[in-house]
Amino acid sequence: METHERIATRAWVLHPDLKTDKNRREADYALEEAVSLAAALPDLEVVGSTKVPLPRAHAGYLFGSGKIEELKQLADASSAAAVADVRKTLAEEHLEELARSRRVWQEEKEAELH
Numbered sequence: 001m002e003t004h005e006r007i008a009t010r011a012w013v014l015h016p017d018l019k020t021d022k023n024r025r026e027a028d029y030a031l032e033e034a035v036s037l038a039a040a041l042p043d044l045e046v047v048g049s050t051k052v053p054l055p056r057a058h059a060g061y062l063f064g065s066g067k068i069e070e071l072k073q074l075a076d077a078s079s080a081a082a083v084a085d086v087r088k089t090l091a092e093e094h095l096e097e098l099a100r101s102r103r104v105w106q107e108e109k110e111a112e113l114h
Contacts, residue, residue, distance in 0.1 A: 008045040
């Protein structure tokens with residue numbers, strides 16, 4: 001029986017630190033957890049990790065073009081793929097923002113009636 005050596009995928013773990021999320025976990029701990037989880041996956045070699053500060057969520061994308069270029073250079077230099085640790089999807093963020101906006105609007109309407 002012929003055996004084949006499995007080649008591990010090199011990974012750079014990213015943790016987006018969304019500054020507008022007041023309930024976010026400490027970024028250092030979240031990144032450490034993401035690295036540990038990635039390292040536990042078979043055929044994945046963690047070659048580095050980075051916290052990526054995000055001032056706010058953007059609809060449709062996580063990182064801006066400048067950050068994407070920076071991360072691409074990082075991945076190229078380390079021959080790694082990027083693994084993002086994302087706790088909430090952008091859709092969830094958007095829905096939460098809509099809910100907050102609607103709640104504020106309803107409170108303002110109720111205040112006008114009284």
